Amino acid sequence: MTDLTIEELDVDGAIREGAEAVQKDSRAGFMATAAVGAAGLVGGGALLAALPGVASAASANDVAILNFALTLEYLERDFYNEAVRYGGAGKGAQRHFALVARGHENAHVQALKKVLGRKAIKQPKFNFRQNTHNETDFRKTAITLEDTGVKAYKGQAPLIQSTQILAAALAIHSVEADHAAWIRRIDHQDPTYTGAFELPLTRSQVLTAVANTGFIVG
Amino acid sequence: MLAAGGAGAAGLTLLTDASAFAATKPSVKTDLTILQYALTLEYLGATFYSDALKYAKLSGEAKEVATRFHEHELAHVAFVQKTIRSLGGKPHASEQFSFGAATKSRQAFLETSATIEEMCVETLNGAGPLVSKPVLIGASELVSVEARQASWVRGILGRTPAPFKFNPFLTAAQSQKRLKATGFVK
Numbered sequence: 001m002t003d004l005t006i007e008e009l010d011v012d013g014a015i016r017e018g019a020e021a022v023q024k025d026s027r028a029g030f031m032a033t034a035a036v037g038a039a040g041l042v043g044g045g046a047l048l049a050a051l052p053g054v055a056s057a058a059s060a061n062d063v064a065i066l067n068f069a070l071t072l073e074y075l076e077r078d079f080y081n082e083a084v085r086y087g088g089a090g091k092g093a094q095r096h097f098a099l100v101a102r103g104h105e106n107a108h109v110q111a112l113k114k115v116l117g118r119k120a121i122k123q124p125k126f127n128f129r130q131n132t133h134n135e136t137d138f139r140k141t142a143i144t145l146e147d148t149g150v151k152a153y154k155g156q157a158p159l160i161q162s163t164q165i166l167a168a169a170l171a172i173h174s175v176e177a178d179h180a181a182w183i184r185r186i187d188h189q190d191p192t193y194t195g196a197f198e199l200p201l202t203r204s205q206v207l208t209a210v211a212n213t214g215f216i217v218g
Numbered sequence: 219m220l221a222a223g224g225a226g227a228a229g230l231t232l233l234t235d236a237s238a239f240a241a242t243k244p245s246v247k248t249d250l251t252i253l254q255y256a257l258t259l260e261y262l263g264a265t266f267y268s269d270a271l272k273y274a275k276l277s278g279e280a281k282e283v284a285t286r287f288h289e290h291e292l293a294h295v296a297f298v299q300k301t302i303r304s305l306g307g308k309p310h311a312s313e314q315f316s317f318g319a320a321t322k323s324r325q326a327f328l329e330t331s332a333t334i335e336e337m338c339v340e341t342l343n344g345a346g347p348l349v350s351k352p353v354l355i356g357a358s359e360l361v362s363v364e365a366r367q368a369s370w371v372r373g374i375l376g377r378t379p380a381p382f383k384f385n386p387f388l389t390a391a392q393s394q395k396r397l398k399a400t401g402f403v404k
Contacts, residue, residue: 107384108384158355166346175382177369185369191367192363196289196360
């Protein structure tokens with residue numbers, strides 16, 4: 001089993017540089033991410049899709065963050081896809097959740113890949129074990145993945161240099177929160193279990209949590 | 219425009235243009251403008267849930283969400299007020315609200331809750347790229363809670379809890395227009 005470490009995603013140290021740059025006003029960089037146009041404030045996906053050249057214009061910092069997000073989206077999409085195939089998604093309301101979430105995560109994967117172009121990280125190999133076969137394990141795992149995904153996007157948002165990419169990240173962040181509350185309620189858990197405030201996780205914390213699942217095997 | 223004093227209404231014209239997304243540099247002035255408006259939405263939410271608990275004769279899960287969300291919105295009010303002060307601003311006093319039928323029955327309560335929560339999420343998502351990093355960090359701690367609340371209520375209503383692949387966002391002008399259209403602000 002391979003740990004996906006921060007080093008693997010942070011090829012040129014851009015993530016750690018980016019984190020330090022936050023202390024200064026790194027926003028000056030966003031003016032250079034040109035080709036903005038009035039992309040029409042419909043939704044983050046449209047924003048990502050409508051920006052020609054944003055892949056080449058995105059900073060190394062933002063590319064690393066997008067690839068981190070893409071890794072999580074690959075994971076979620078494949079988890080839901082397998083669960084539907086192998087029965088962990090179950091029937092009725094639970095299956096409906098899995099189908100809808102799968103569609104959303106796939107849309108996130110496609111949007112992120114489109115922005116990243118050649119710089120998109122390749123999909124890892126996953127092994128979800130019984131969690132895509134067993135209905136109870138499916139629910140528990142979905143809750144963990146969605147809750148973690150929310151906190152992952154939350155942690156990355158302030159580190160993103162491009163305002164367009166930030167807008168898209170915020171759009172996805174709140175969708176993951178929609179998912180998290182949804183599957184929690186299906187499992188008779190508290191949808192707003194964090195109370196009035198939900199705190200971020202750092203990239204390192206998320207990668208540790210993901211490594212602990214053992215789902216990424218190659 | 220909202221009547222609440224000191225909300226810096228003039229600065230809001232910066233936020234109405236879609237292309238302003240890329241062109242606007244964060245500033246304390248923009249932060250305060252946005253925070254004062256966010257405060258209005260939190261006052262709205264807190265008062266809405268308080269009124270619903272008084273008038274809608276809620277029970278079961280509907281009562282649970284009203285109770286929980288009321289607590290959350292009160293905490294959000296305090297948080298936004300504190301943030302405004304930390305930037306050297308003065309939080310405006312709460313507007314007066316009137317919810318009419320929206321707080322008088324279970325169904326109306328749930329539907330209005332979904333509407334208000336969605337409006338908050340979409341407004342905060344629109345504001346995120348415009349504010350300074352510390353304010354963004356704070357706002358992002360609230361917005362996922364609002365989204366969870368919206369999802370929960372939609373679930374109770376039998377609607378899809380996650381209607382979008384990417385949640386839409388509103389400019390300040392769009393949000394204010396939507397707020398005005400509710401008729402809740404006296």
